[in-house]
Amino acid sequence: MLNKEEVGITVSKKEDFSEWYTQVVLKAQLADYAPVKGLIVLRPDGYAIWESIRTILDEKLKKTGHRNGFLPILIPESLLGKEKSHFAGFNPEVFWVTHSGDTEIGDRLALRPTSETLAYSLYSKWIQSWRDLPLKINFWNTALRAEIKATKPFLRTSEFLWQEGHTVHATQEEAESEVLAILEIYKKTVEEELAIPVITGKKSNKEKFVGAVYTTTMESIMPDGKALQMGTSHFLGQNFSKPFDVKFLDKNNVENYAWQTSWGVSWRLIGATIMVHGDDKGLVLPPRVAPIQIVIVPIYYSDKDAQRVNQKADEVERLLVSKGLRVHVDRRDELTPGFKYNEWELRGVPLRIEIGPKDLDKQKVTVARRHNRQKSDLPFDKIGSEIGTILQQIQDEMFTAAKKMLDDRTVTLTDYSRFKPELEKGHFIKAPWCGNATCEEKIKEETMADIRVIPFGSENSTGKCIYCGQQGSADVIFGRAY
Amino acid sequence: MLNKEEVGITVSKKEDFSEWYTQVVLKAQLADYAPVKGLIVLRPDGYAIWESIRTILDEKLKKTGHRNGFLPILIPESLLGKEKSHFAGFNPEVFWVTHSGDTEIGDRLALRPTSETLAYSLYSKWIQSWRDLPLKINFWNTALRAEIKATKPFLRTSEFLWQEGHTVHATQEEAESEVLAILEIYKKTVEEELAIPVITGKKSNKEKFVGAVYTTTMESIMPDGKALQMGTSHFLGQNFSKPFDVKFLDKNNVENYAWQTSWGVSWRLIGATIMVHGDDKGLVLPPRVAPIQIVIVPIYYSDKDAQRVNQKADEVERLLVSKGLRVHVDRRDELTPGFKYNEWELRGVPLRIEIGPKDLDKQKVTVARRHNRQKSDLPFDKIGSEIGTILQQIQDEMFTAAKKMLDDRTVTLTDYSRFKPELEKGHFIKAPWCGNATCEEKIKEETMADIRVIPFGSENSTGKCIYCGQQGSADVIFGRAY
Structure with a gap:
């Protein structure tokens, strides 16, 4: 270890x-x-x-x-x-x-x-x-x-x-x-x-x-x-x-x-x-493909608490498994809850359920989302009906964030002088292209960017080729590849 | 074709x-x-x-x-x-x-x-x-x-x-x-x-x-x-x-x-x-692993019949698919039912359902089993409840037949003079063996048979080694391998 x-x-x-x-x-x-x-x-x-x-x-x-x-x-x-x-x-x-x-x-x-x-x-x-x-x-x-x-x-x-x-x-x-x-x-x-x-x-x-x-x-x-x-x-x-x-x-x-x-x-x-x-804590997996979708961490500091907390953890596990979810209870006795949180965050598990003695008293669990690291309470009687919805929300929010990144990083240009600077900021460049391999090669030589894709629907450009100024044939996406 | x-x-x-x-x-x-x-x-x-x-x-x-x-x-x-x-x-x-x-x-x-x-x-x-x-x-x-x-x-x-x-x-x-x-x-x-x-x-x-x-x-x-x-x-x-x-x-x-x-x-x-x-007509697949478990062959010789027969075939298909079965309807118009029967038999489909105009009149289908080539009638209202049972019966009967072959082909011997003749009849030979590699090798040299397996539970033999006559250590299975 x-x-x-x-x-x-x-x-x-x-x-x-x-x-x-x-x-x-x-x-x-x-x-x-x-x-x-x-x-x-x-x-x-x-x-x-x-x-x-x-x-x-x-x-x-x-x-x-x-x-x-x-x-x-x-x-x-x-x-x-x-x-x-x-x-x-x-x-x-x-x-x-x-x-x-x-x-x-x-x-x-x-x-x-x-x-x-x-x-x-x-x-x-x-x-x-x-x-x-x-x-x-x-x-x-x-x-x-x-x-x-x-x-x-x-x-x-x-x-x-x-x-x-x-x-x-x-x-x-x-x-x-x-x-x-x-x-x-x-x-x-x-x-x-x-x-x-x-x-x-x-x-x-x-x-x-x-x-x-x-x-x-x-x-x-x-x-x-x-x-x-x-x-x-x-x-x-x-x-x-x-x-x-x-x-x-x-x-x-x-x-x-x-x-x-x-x-x-x-x-x-x-x-x-x-x-x-992913983020600085490690992997962040979308719920749909995560090997473990939900990790349950039982929290206790006495044998008496251990028993009732573990019992509840088992019960929640059974409930979620019966809903077809991929669940793991971290039963390792020798590790602290904090250590476990870090480990499961590193490994990207989308949702963590914490169950401690205080949670039991309040008839609720604490739910921690991996992607935005937000915690909230969930009453016992809502677990069965709500967890699926929460996982779908996580999936949707992750897509929305990724979509924002793609949009933010895609800039439309008509002026070649801005081409390289924008590229170096880590952007896709959307620009008209005349359809000529010569321009494509010149741009590659000068900027290390190639045409990644001629997006569907943008095949008929009205602009001028960003390199040669001729009538554009399509608005294309330039970028530097791996 | x-x-x-x-x-x-x-x-x-x-x-x-x-x-x-x-x-x-x-x-x-x-x-x-x-x-x-x-x-x-x-x-x-x-x-x-x-x-x-x-x-x-x-x-x-x-x-x-x-x-x-x-x-x-x-x-x-x-x-x-x-x-x-x-x-x-x-x-x-x-x-x-x-x-x-x-x-x-x-x-x-x-x-x-x-x-x-x-x-x-x-x-x-x-x-x-x-x-x-x-x-x-x-x-x-x-x-x-x-x-x-x-x-x-x-x-x-x-x-x-x-x-x-x-x-x-x-x-x-x-x-x-x-x-x-x-x-x-x-x-x-x-x-x-x-x-x-x-x-x-x-x-x-x-x-x-x-x-x-x-x-x-x-x-x-x-x-x-x-x-x-x-x-x-x-x-x-x-x-x-x-x-x-x-x-x-x-x-x-x-x-x-x-x-x-x-x-x-x-x-x-x-x-x-x-x-x-398999048999002389071709492949015979156990229902559990067959890519198609049931093939439905609609039979008709007029356009009028075609319509009502095909309609029933589609209905039976939907019913069986809804039971989680792997079903295919052979809708090829240009081929005769007889040709289709031969083809699906060759390809090992465990169960064939034939639906013709006469079947419709009698509110039943004909069910043909691939493994024993037996046919029987099945009323419409029994299809949903019975087909699963029939497939399980086929699976069981196929295992029973294979078990009989294994048993029939396993002979117990104590006399080495019968070893080779029995082997040449296509038999496994169960016989005591002293545990010595020398006997094992000699037998291999003389008969091309090796020890296939020392069955669990037969490790303590009371017999004499079939080759050297020493006290046997186990009753083992000899056979010729691919």
Whole structure:
């Protein structure tokens, strides 16, 4: 058992955001470093958040006709190289298996950086006619892309948990609606469950997925002013169906190449949740994905009190568990209430219920909210009916606060001279852009900002490109990314 | 769309068991071969069975205080080699990553064949005092062990889905009870959910997990007479805690090495389910794990009938879905009922409901059971109340049939001259064994049978060793394995 100083976060979020982040991840016991550089391990609290995200998203995907499958992690080099631009994009990051036991392998095997090539080589066998379409399969697995920069848990790791969906459709229209439907599911999941608002739209051509016709994305801003891509959904057109021969016979018995999509979100969502909501005391988890939603701390200083306080704590636990809530009673005898408060605050539990002898006398408990650190009394007979409402309030207030941050940090500019100064204050910059890659590249060179997203609805700009002054084609969001 | 001959199983289970198995796996669309030898892909129906197993087992593990975590797939060679016998056991099967992009990696990276070494190097950091114990973490992931023999989906593949549990305890007693508690959870899961009876007990010293003090196992017999290890739970003693420095301070502040266990089941359970229950028409799934439990086939030959039949089919679907059952209505207009029956039988759906105009007139549906191919009538007003019972009956009857096979195929012998002939009939042989590795090895050499399990309760044999005639130490089960 560590003492309080070793356990707590020793830097403030504002002063050293990066160090603060690392301390929260490690000290809240979400993750730890693995022995290989670039790799991390998830401890049970970290994995439980992923399980919550997975359960929620999986249900939404199944309701919309998607099913899950399994793909092996090894892809032959020859297959990975079949779509040229795709291969060129991933090649430098690929881990290669060259031996099994002492035997050298002829065609080297890649650890999947993503599974388009493998999935589509199979889809071409599975799909024969229009009756086999749409084919909508999702894969919960990991992908591996060698990171050379310093490891940052959930944000920059060489292996990451994610899901990758791969769908096939008979028409371009259907595939394009799938791309948007998925992005909408992602947005709802992130906003409602993780309480993080996002801006959705298209990527510029330069920033799209290698091999896609276009990429749609949801973007958010972190408290250090950096942009985070939270999930992407790609329209692949026939770019893969042609090299991989994904064809079908239509109702008139005519052979056509199919239309495809792919899309994914990763454990980066956990990183965003930590960054957006955490504070100087540590992690702050939205109730919907918190492994423990409510911690009950019994308080007593005599054996007589211990008995009646513990009895009430057990009773409240049973009541809340029966409501389907995730509850933990901290029964550790050898620790003070204060120590326990600090520990559960560090670990981000959204709601704490304190029960002491005085509370018993007054027939109430004390309820402490993690996100705003406010305490209030709750009479015994209201616990069953009110706690659910309080958790929903917390969830809503966390979203509202995050939305305010995003809005406050998004400035609209028309004057390029203000571009860099605003960026350096940690802002997203919304500005007209002419649609030319040259301007996009120049801005990147001069400011290190790229186009994060061309928001839906802002594709027709009336302004002048912030860089070249030509007629703008869209109002876009610029930002600096991780 | 394939025609009937191409879709159906073309060999009988009895005549060519191996070919029959492969055809069922592929044609029931459970799995397919990946482009790399030894690797397979799971299609949605195959993965859905794994999801059922995972959900059921995960719930049991969580109820007994286990939590899930995540470990990366790459383990440095130096770490994998830290427990010598363990490393020697796995070394020939390990896939090695030597490059990331074009850069050569110094300490080669193994794709995990199992995660003891990685998990315990972390556990040694996470565990300091008795308060951190027991630590009970489970990992749902894949393991990789290069297979040189011909690929057999679910049974012999170079990557397989599994779970690996790794627990740490303060005392030997607690660790040993954990080993048994897990084996009991496994047995219940396999018997109740997959309807496959198993024999539980210990492995002989020769057959134990490399690095364990002892291994407990559950074994079953397949219809071709081969033995299948269905899951193992290992007592590791302090064999890993010493090299990996997994120590804790006890209540008296004295430092101790911890006691450990590890255990796992894999998608091999799906292979067993296919083999034990399938028949010449294809797959037969136990209702508890079937992706579709009930398929409804509307039958009509005129538009007028189509409307009222379909309406009833929809109504029955809604009713059964509201009972929490997994139901599918086969609405494909262009196919005959007979074609549909064959297809759903091939795919193993436990129960089929047929609804035609005559059924409507008689206010009933026809119910066809997959496992015994029996049909009966069920009045409309009994559907809601009876279908659940029928599914449970199917589940029970499937277990009873499988239990009969296991019992029929287990013969007790005292005479070695009958050993090989009985083995060749596809039998397990129960016989006294002196406990000597020499006899065990001789028997293996002469018959290709090994000791599958020393059943619990038969450790004290009164008979004479079937090989050497010395006093037996246990009545053990011999069999030939995959």
